[in-house]
Amino acid sequence: MSKPKRGRSLWRLPSRSRGTCPVCSSTRIKLLYPRTKSEGTAVTVCKKCSKAEQSRVDSAVLI
Numbered sequence: 001m002s003k004p005k006r007g008r009s010l011w012r013l014p015s016r017s018r019g020t021c022p023v024c025s026s027t028r029i030k031l032l033y034p035r036t037k038s039e040g041t042a043v044t045v046c047k048k049c050s051k052a053e054q055s056r057v058d059s060a061v062l063i
């Protein structure tokens with residue numbers, strides 16, 4: 001098995017898995033970590049924000 005969050009396997013994903021993190025607004029960062037807001041909306045965040053507090057995920061603005 002290849003590493004699912006590294007290398008060329010990411011290139012198959014939409015926009016090569018890169019985008020703007022809805023929590024910390026980093027641009028062109030890899031968005032690979034799913035989080036769920038309190039109201040149930042699924043968001044995909046960067047590695048830093050995969051460990052962020054739920055309150056920060058809840059205040060994320062979807063782009």
Ligand SMILES: [Zn+2]
Binds near residue numbers: 022026049
């Ligand atoms: Zn982030």
